[in-house]
Ligand SMILES: [Ca+2]
């Protein structure tokens with residue numbers, strides 16, 4: 659590469675850098691427009707995906723996540739990993755779940771043996787453990803999930819990945 663070519667490339671790079679500020683207004687407009695479109699799509703999606711039960715709304719995360727990431731995703735969309743208060747909520751949930759996946763719920767015993775809901779740290783009252791659960795298998799199961807085809811729960815390693823159920827105390 660000749661010295662002249664290098665100089666030309668350098669000059670072009672400098673022009674490019676200098677022009678960034680004049681481009682930024684246009685870029686900003688494009689960015690704003692894209693953001694508006696995305697916000698619109700998100701609202702549309704929210705309307706579709708949240709299911710209503712007794713004035714609370716539920717969202718089923720269709721991808722596999724660790725318990726912690728699932729909780730984070732729920733918080734990001736204005737909810738929390740589901741807190742199952744009673745048998746009727748539990749049975750209704752079962753009817754909503756895909757048959758091919760298990761789902762994280764917002765129940766953990768990070769202090770062993772003392773299961774609490776992550777939403778408000780309340781000690782669990784209503785439970786629907788599957789037979790033999792929670793068994794803290796391998797001494798390493800602190801997070802709870804909901805079986806797909808049953809209305810019962812299990813405990814598993816929080817680092818396992820399952821689908822997830824978010825709850826929110828209001829609907830749109
Ligand atoms: Ca609930």
Ligand SMILES: [Ca+2]
Pocket residue numbers: 791792793794795799812813814
């Ligand atoms: Ca278990």
